[in-house]
Each structure stands twice: as structure tokens, then as C-alpha cells.
Amino acid sequence: xxxxxxxxxxxxxxxxxxEQLIQQGRVTVNGVVITELGTRVGPNDLVExxxxxxxxxxxxxxxxLHKPSGVITSVRxxxxxxxxIDCLPPKWQGHRLFPVGRLDYDTEGLLLLTNDGxxxxxxxxxxxxxxxxxxxxVQGKVSAAAIRRLRTGVMLEDGPTLPAKVRLIEANxxxxxxxxxxxxxxxxxxxxMCSAVGHPVLKLIRTRFGSISLTGLERGEVRPLTxxxxxxxxxxxxxxxxxxGQSEGNSRGHHR
Numbered sequence: 613x614x615x616x617x618x619x620x621x622x623x624x625x626x627x628x629x630x631e632q633l634i635q636q637g638r639v640t641v642n643g644v645v646i647t648e649l650g651t652r653v654g655p656n657d658l659v660e661x662x663x664x665x666x667x668x669x670x671x672x673x674x675x676x677l678h679k680p681s682g683v684i685t686s687v688r689x690x691x692x693x694x695x696x697i698d699c700l701p702p703k704w705q706g707h708r709l710f711p712v713g714r715l716d717y718d719t720e721g722l723l724l725l726t727n728d729g730x731x732x733x734x735x736x737x738x739x740x741x742x743x744x745x746x747x748x749x750v751q752g753k754v755s756a757a758a759i760r761r762l763r764t765g766v767m768l769e770d771g772p773t774l775p776a777k778v779r780l781i782e783a784n785x786x787x788x789x790x791x792x793x794x795x796x797x798x799x800x801x802x803x804x805m806c807s808a809v810g811h812p813v814l815k816l817i818r819t820r821f822g823s824i825s826l827t828g829l830e831r832g833e834v835r836p837l838t839x840x841x842x843x844x845x846x847x848x849x850x851x852x853x854x855x856x857g858q859s860e861g862n863s864r865g866h867h868r
Contacts, residue, residue, distance in 0.1 A: 615639065615651045618659065620729020622666050623673075623708035627733040638662050672728045673707055674837040675700070676821075678829040679723040685714040696723060699832055712736060712821075713744075713797050721746070721818030722826040724837075731842070734849040735822065741795040741852055742845070745820035746802050747781075750811035754780055754788040758809040762792065766808045770798065773805055787814065822848050 613621075619630035619639070637645050640660045641653055653659060659666045677699055679685065684695045687710055696711055712724040712732045726732055735742050762778045777793035788811065792802055803813045819826045823844045829835065837845075 613653060614649075615641065615646060615653050615659070616649060617730070618653050619661070619666065620733065622669055623710065623727025623729065624661055624666060625710065626729050626736070630729060633661060669727070671707075672731075673704070673709060673726060674728065674731065674842050675704065675709070675725045675834050676824055676829060676837055677723045677725060677834045678826060678831050679715050679720055680831045681718050681720045684717055685711050685723065687711075693717075696725065700725070700834055704834070714799075715818060716800060716803070716816070719816045719818065720831065721816075722821050722824065722829070723818070724821055724824070725834075731846070735845060736797055738796060739852075740849040742822045742849060743777075743793050743795050743820075744797070744818060744822075745791065745793045747817050747819055748790045748792060748802055748806060748813050749815040750788050750790060750806050750813050751786075752788065752811050753783045753785055754790065754809075754811055758811065759790075761809050762790075762805055766805045768798075768801075768804050768808060773798075773801065776805075791819075 616627055616630040616634060619625060619633065620627040624630060625633060631649055633639050634646055634649055634651075637647050638661055639646050641651065642658050655668070677696060679696055679699065682694070683699060684693050686695050687697055689695050697705060697709065700709070708727050709725045710727070710732070712726055713736045715721060715723050724735070734740055759778050759780060762776055765772045765775055774794075774796055779791040781789040781791055783789070790806070792805075794801060802816055806813050824837065824841060
């Protein structure tokens, strides 16, 4: 098995993060520093990361968390702010869990955690196009023209966004409530998209990740995913997620 895949399977990090660890010279195999990504390891090889022995584990854990605002989407924080790992009950904190993707410090909503790097890779890599659904309370009354721009793609500093599903739920002169379904996962993407069309986000919550909904999870609550839910997510990735393209005549968008 390739070294980066082994590290991902053992919950050390996602596959992309594992590749970075190897390239940074932080991984050894049988006492030898490895920097080549194609290196293979077997069941009798001793693998260490930063001097810590990685014991092979076969238990796979998949959790859904209702992340509160004011919590860092990270395993640890250098400024001693609360992390998503701190939200977990003690029985889960002894495992090498890490978040699947990110939610901003001031964003709440559905976040998945796992120790399965392959699972995380398939749910976060752009080519799998797993949809994420958000509710965004934004400043001002959003016009039909602004919604069309959000749907067809907005030019950001790191390039144009892919088409998104967008639905105006309610609006008044001061604020509007939007539902957005994205298949990308760029940093602060929803906030940047809304700001680009003149409507800064006041509050943001992620209500769905692929086929998993936030429904039934109170703020700060966590639950394990069922085997059927994990299989459904992986099946969605295998099918390439969804197409968020919308025709001009679809005035209400698509509600998930």
C-alpha cells in the first residue's frame, strides 16, 4: 500500500495532508525518513510521524456534528480556542479523528469527522462534486439579477465559481434569507460570493453535506453515521456528485 494512503487510512490526516507530511520529511519508515510519495509499506513496516508510531487500526469512525459558532474546525489550535474535537464526547476523543472539510469560526452547521482519510478525500476533492447546502442571512434585499449571478458563477479573486443552486426563501428591505447548494469547497466561498453581488453575509449555517442533513442535531450535538449513510455518501462520490447548472427559467432553484 502507498504510504500516503496508509496514513490516511489510519486517520493521521487526509490523503492530501498525508502527502504534505511526507514531502516535509516528517514521516519515517523503519527509521528512514521518506519524502517520495510513491513509497509503499507493508504490514511489518514501522511507520512514524513526528516520532509517533502509527499503529494500524481497522476501526473506522464517521461522525456528524452540529458545529456551533465560535469553534475552530481543527484538531488543535495554537491560540487555545475551542476546536471541533473539544465538542466530542470523551468516548470519541481518544481516536485520531479529523474534520472533513472546514467551516469558518463564526459559521455553524453540519460538519463530518472521521479517521478514514479515503472517505474524507472522496467527500472533499472537487472532482467528486459532493453538494453542500447552506442557509445564508444576508444584508439587503436580494434582486433577481443577483440570484442569477450566484447561479451562473461569480468571479472571485481565485477565479470564477461553478454554477450553484440558489433559492430566495424570504426578503425584506433590510435582509434576505438564501439557500445555496455548492459543489466546491473554497475558503469562505459563500461569504465571498454573496459579498461579490453586494449582499454581505450576516449569519451562515450549513444544513446538509451530500445526503446527510443537520435535521435532529442540536447545536453542539454529535452522532455516528449509519453504515447506510456512509455507503450513500460514497455512492454519491462515485457518481460524481450533482450538476448545479440551472436554466434561466428555473426561478425558484432547487430545494434540498
